[in-house]
Amino acid sequence: MKVKPTDAAFYDCQLSAHPPRTARVTLRVPEVSIRIVDGAGAVVTEQVCEVGSTVALRCEVRGLKMEGGPSLLWHRREFLLNDDTTRGGISVRTEFGANGANSVLRVARVRGDDAGAYSCSVARAPSPEPQPAHVILHVIKGESLAELHQGSKMVDLDTTLVTLTIVIVLLRLYIV
Known part of the structure; x- marks a missing residue:
């Protein structure tokens, strides 16, 4: 029988004897969560990196005792x-705690074909089996992330400076 969070309750077991004997059992079904987070702990569904850089994806599992039981797995597609991946430059480091695990997948010397969907899941988890977490990795070729971030701001800033200069010149003409 698969246990669901809605099954959490007090259960009574009664022995038919005189006088009747009762034992109360509390069933707790922890909420299990799997999520991929950034360095600040915020959930991410997409991440951007540059060709040649190293990217680190961090998966957090909460509400599940992991030591000696379920294992945490990273997948790219299927x-x-x-560490045995033929691609090379891939490492997985997982730390287990009393209430879950943290796992970091590092991809060194990122290539264009490293782009795509990555997932973090728990294998051999007790019921209910938690849903995997997913992230899409975007790989940028040729341009730095700084140029991309600054590019749109620089255009806005240049336009603002030109407009402001024209306004100042016009104000000076009308004031004098």
Whole structure:
């Protein structure tokens, strides 16, 4: 029988004897969560990096005792990612705690074909099986992230400066 969070309750077991004997059991079903987060701990569904850089994706599992039981797995499409991956430059480091695990997938020397969907899941988890977390990795070629971030701001700033200069010149003409 698969246990669901809605099954959490007090259950009584009664022995038919005289006088009747009752034992109360509390069933707790923890809420299990899997999420991929950034360095600040905010959930991410997309991440951008540059060709040649190293990217780190961090997966957090909460509400599940992981030591000696379920294992945490990283996949890219249907391929399992670990230190034995033929791509090279891939490492997975997982730390287990009393209430879950933290796992970091590092991809060194990112290539264009590293772009795509990555997932973090728990194998051999007790019921209910938690849903995997997903992130899309975008790889930028040729332009730095700084140029992309500054590019749109620089155009806005240049336009604002030109407009402001024209307004000042016109004000001076009308004031004098």
